[in-house]
Amino acid sequence: MATSRFKRVLIANRGEIAVRVIRALKELGIQSVAVYSDADESSMHVRLADMAIRLPGRLSTDTYLNVPALVAAIKTSGADAVHPGYGFLSENAEFAEAVAAAGAKFIGPSPAAMRLMGDKIAAKTLMKKTGVPVVPGSDQPLESPEEIKSIAGQIGYPLILKAAAGGGGRGMRVVRRDDEIAPALTACQREALAWFGNPAVFCERYIERPRHIEIQVLFDEHGNGVHLFERDCSIQRRHQKLVEEAPSPFLNQAQRDTLGATAVKAAKAAGYSNAGTIEFICDSPEKIYFMEMNTRIQVEHPVTESITGVDLIRQQILVACGEKLPFTQKDIVLRGCAMELRINAEDPAKGFAPAPGRVAQLVFPAGPNVRIDSHMYPGYTIPSEYDSMVAKMIVTGATREEVMARAQRCLAELQVSGVPTTAKFHEALLQHPAFIKGDVTTKFLEEEQSWFDAFFERNSASNLGSDAAAILAAIGFMMTSDATPSQKEKASKEVGSRWADAARFAALRNFRS
Amino acid sequence: MKIQIQLDQKGTEPLVVEMPDHLADGQPFHVTVDGRGYMARWSRVNSVLSLSALDPSKIEHTMIEHSMVEHSIPVRTMRVTRFAGEAEATCDIECFLPAVSGEKSSSSTSSSIKAAAAKFIPGMGAASGSAENGGSKNKRKDKGLRSPVLRSQITGKVLSISATEGTVVEEGTLLLVIEAMKMENRILAPARVKITSVTVKVGASVSSGDELLRLEASPPA
Incomplete structure (x- = not known):
């Protein structure tokens, strides 16, 4: 059986999922091939993979969504399989066919x-x-605001517009009135194209809560x-x-x-x-x-791995090799409870505004039943071209209560200096009475916005701590006076180029072999 | 070195923090805040401030003694923004302040510190509020504009520009849209303003701190 396994797998993705797949491949003794854009030359997946191939350009459309460039990378690297990760081309059948045509198996x-x-x-x-x-909703892709208007006439408002090729929550817009249709359709089509490479949009009834x-x-x-x-x-x-x-x-x-x-x-x-x-x-x-x-595999797959003990990425690879599942339904047992908190480079106190930038210092929590999936390292610069998710914190425990307390403890250990993150939001969430009870809908955040605003307000430096706050701000001020921004930038660039050199060297080494 | 700190909080006066001229990593130093004395240690590598309050009778003290309790204040994130040619820096800090006695464990919730910092110059007015920020929810006392420059808070691409040179717009009017991390970010007018010039073009890449527009305050007629 082992003889029919893949020899070399190319990961057509970036960020934490590329790292996750590489880890599974290493454990299976299969070589890994990273691809990277010019914005990702110093990314963690390039470092961990056995070899790397550059995709020239920075935009997704030129790189991770560029089928010809990826097919060329498959041929150059001699990969016999491709793992698409999530997002990008992971749900694109044309890409899967192009992979097959290049002589590789699509996982x-x-x-x-x-x-x-x-x-x-x-x-x-x-x-x-x-x-x-x-x-209930449309049975056809929609191109004009008039078509959407007529569907609204049949099933009523509100409606939701979705990218037909979409997923992962991207490229969607809710429409409540006739005059909202046209701008929503334009924005939705643009996002659908940017994220999935296909502007087709459909609509269905929007379930409110x-x-x-x-x-x-x-x-x-x-x-x-x-x-x-x-x-x-x-x-x-x-x-x-x-x-x-x-x-x-x-x-x-x-x-x-x-x-x-x-x-x-x-x-x-x-x-x-x-x-x-x-x-x-x-x-x-x-x-x-x-x-x-x-x-495809989903961002939140580790939650399932934590409660079942099944390594989903490993199984994806083995199943694609043609192996049979090593278990049946009765072997899958639910044990305990798990929660994944997404750490995004966004500022929850400013409407979750994305905040790419350099991570000056980084310390992840550890301890029992804690898992971190991330591609960040101290000194890493989060690029502005791609998704804002930079880490996933997965905590497991016997009960939901235990998991929530553990999550709270882990958030306090997390240190990501230089960029704001959703850690602040998760702290608040874990103290919200409705979330503690498990009584939430997808409308929860929208409906409870004022509760969160009040929480953030309350947790800005209290009077008791205002002297400590002033001292910290003074320290921050002195630290920027130490080094001018241009010096700092130079330093980070130097680090970046060494990574890139290493990546290019790794790629070259493998060309020769 | 005297540094003036204005915390972004309702009803707070600026504080004058007297720091040593140089911070040696992890070494104790003496600091006063509006005359209140503290012994402190700042570990830059570990991002943690240790703080002990000094008895008012011995604020000149310069040792950390066995009898003192040091409160550990771990910092999760510290971002200091200071644009070239500007004296004032904006500090965004998330840290875990020590628990008040009787409260539960201190480590459960972080505190956010938003502050403007500048070298203290005697006789000058207060360092006023935080840096300009079109998106901030925190209402400052002074709704006018301190700076005529609207800067990008994020790195991204200019998707569209609604602002027109020479026009007066109300607070909250959409000025431009910047795409970053696959999201559209709407930049709104921070107050009622006149657009004096538009610096950027559609399709341009902007970095955090880049000039987007120039504005001037336009009081209601």
């Missing part, structure tokens, strides 16, 4: 299954046929499949998940089993293989609709 479902489930419209139609309940629950499934290429329970991803901001947990405090065991079985049935109907996620949107535990299937 994911077949292009046909991707096309079916990745096309949100075709997926809904199939689910309807399979007997899975779906949200839903919970977002998703089921992880894993299928081999011999028709065997399991579900690995649910993840509750209701804490979102502008459809972007911030916290995910498993199990969902919303479901009981019977509801959990039913939903899992539905997900397996849905994936089977699609002829699915490899890891995937079926997303559901819930009005109540009894009213759960199919929303979409993500035909």
